Amino acid sequence: MTDPRRSIPRTDALLAHPRLAEARRRFGHAQVKALIVAAQEHARKGDLPPSDVLAAVLESLPGSAAGLRPVINATGVLLHTNLGRAPLSAAARQAVELAAGVTDVELDLGTGGRGRRGRTALAALAAAVPAAEAAHVVNNNAAALALAATALAAGGEIVISRGELIEIGDGFRLPDLLVSTGARLREVGMTNRTSLADYAGAIGPRTGMVLKVHPSNYRIEGFTADVPVARLAELCRERGVPLVGDAGSGLLTPEPLLPREPDVTTWLNEGADLVTTSGDKLLGGPQCGLLFGRAELVERLRRHPLARALRVDKITLAALEATVAGPPTPTWESLHAGQAALRARAESLAARLRDKGIDAEAVGSQSVVGGGGAPGVVLPSAAVALDGAIAAVLRRAEPPVLARVEGGRCLLDLRAVPAEDDDALLDAVLGVPPEE
Numbered sequence: 464m465t466d467p468r469r470s471i472p473r474t475d476a477l478l479a480h481p482r483l484a485e486a487r488r489r490f491g492h493a494q495v496k497a498l499i500v501a502a503q504e505h506a507r508k509g510d511l512p513p514s515d516v517l518a519a520v521l522e523s524l525p526g527s528a529a530g531l532r533p534v535i536n537a538t539g540v541l542l543h544t545n546l547g548r549a550p551l552s553a554a555a556r557q558a559v560e561l562a563a564g565v566t567d568v569e570l571d572l573g574t575g576g577r578g579r580r581g582r583t584a585l586a587a588l589a590a591a592v593p594a595a596e597a598a599h600v601v602n603n604n605a606a607a608l609a610l611a612a613t614a615l616a617a618g619g620e621i622v623i624s625r626g627e628l629i630e631i632g633d634g635f636r637l638p639d640l641l642v643s644t645g646a647r648l649r650e651v652g653m654t655n656r657t658s659l660a661d662y663a664g665a666i667g668p669r670t671g672m673v674l675k676v677h678p679s680n681y682r683i684e685g686f687t688a689d690v691p692v693a694r695l696a697e698l699c700r701e702r703g704v705p706l707v708g709d710a711g712s713g714l715l716t717p718e719p720l721l722p723r724e725p726d727v728t729t730w731l732n733e734g735a736d737l738v739t740t741s742g743d744k745l746l747g748g749p750q751c752g753l754l755f756g757r758a759e760l761v762e763r764l765r766r767h768p769l770a771r772a773l774r775v776d777k778i779t780l781a782a783l784e785a786t787v788a789g790p791p792t793p794t795w796e797s798l799h800a801g802q803a804a805l806r807a808r809a810e811s812l813a814a815r816l817r818d819k820g821i822d823a824e825a826v827g828s829q830s831v832v833g834g835g836g837a838p839g840v841v842l843p844s845a846a847v848a849l850d851g852a853i854a855a856v857l858r859r860a861e862p863p864v865l866a867r868v869e870g871g872r873c874l875l876d877l878r879a880v881p882a883e884d885d886d887a888l889l890d891a892v893l894g895v896p897p898e899e
């Protein structure tokens with residue numbers, strides 16, 4: 464019989480493990496090595512099975528018990544809310560790292576006096592949306608709407624179509640948020656049809672704002688009508704009330720692949736006074752809410768006392784700036800990945816898995832945008848199909864892989880997986896024990 468201690472993983476092999484390599488960058492080489500040596504020692508004394516050494520080291524890492532873990536998103540859902548929506552670009556990650564230290568976020572180094580908070584991020588937003596006179600950043604799109612409703616309509620009315628009273632997810636209902644600001648909703652039209660006359664009849668002296676919401680996560684088909692922003696804007700201008708648009712999904716300019724998704728620039732050009740959107744959806748940046756529009760309105764919102772409670776930290780500002788001014792985001796890359804390239808990656812991964820004796824096959828697949836965006840839009844994709852039973856095991860792999868189970872098979876959809884993560888995906892599948 465061989466001595467089980469001979470199967471204790473070697474130090475250099477453990478140090479090279481992706482999660483421990485990452486841990487070395489975070490906590491330093493010496494600390495990680497000490498944890499490895501301690502776990503090996505336990506195994507040598509017979510207190511720990513050699514196969515559990517890696518798990519023991521991972522468990523003993525500082526803060527890892529409650530910490531977030533990097534996950535490979537093989538679901539085919541580009542913006543997976545439970546996986547934190549948009550992953551940041553390498554440029555945004557670097558900016559976050561830099562911003563985490565002491566920075567000039569609110570200091571003018573030229574004069575030594577106070578500077579406009581986040582001015583470089585605001586400049587990046589201005590360059591990205593020239594149609595906006597001004598911009599402001601808050602914690603998320605819900606906060607942007609709460610700020611607009613509070614500053615413009617508290618104690619008055621928000622005119623909104625019944626077809627746009629939406630629930631976004633996890634029980635979050637937009638109307639509840641709006642009413643919580645002290646504004647009342649003046650609902651107009653019907654679920655499926657709202658006309659310009661409906662709005663015209665409802666706007667009055669109590670109207671604080673008219674709100675146009677993009678119903679981002681569902682679509683009504685059939686006998687429907689709604690009022691385009693351009694016509695609504697004309698009416699609002701005549702009546703002297705601001706038109707606020709919740710575009711939701713984070714596009715600053717039109718995206719040809721998603722022709723039904725509204726974008727900030729188009730709505731502003733059509734006459735909306737203020738447009739809100741999310742930072743961590745199709746924009747591909749950090750969680751935040753963006754407000755664009757007329758300088759006078761943006762300033763009113765910025766000066767409102769509530770704005771202070773909704774303001775973002777320096778790390779968000781840095782990530783946002785790098786996202787807006789930087790190279791294409793991972794979200795953009797995923798959206799635009801060609802089906803042939805995805806298919807080639809799936810074929811190659813499946814072949815490499817078959818070489819190791821794993822039953823794997825490249826198949827066609829269908830991805831979606833997710834994050835409550837682009838309902839009904841299907842993005843043709845490619846996946847590696849494995850035995851359905853493996854999906855649960857993969858969630859506990861290193862790194863964890865979130866797959867999709869379809870027709871009894873486990874699909875690893877590659878659209879939301881950056882190509883550079885293919886090797887990590889392969890290792891995770893290969894590391895799964897053959898029979899559980």
Ligand SMILES: *Cc1c(COP(=O)(O)O)cnc(C)c1O
Pocket residue numbers: 603604605606631676677678679680709710711712740741742751752834835
């Ligand atoms: C996602 C979404 C919201 C909420 O945005 P958060 O950034 O998650 O607060 C609001 N409105 C619409 C139309 C959305 O799509």
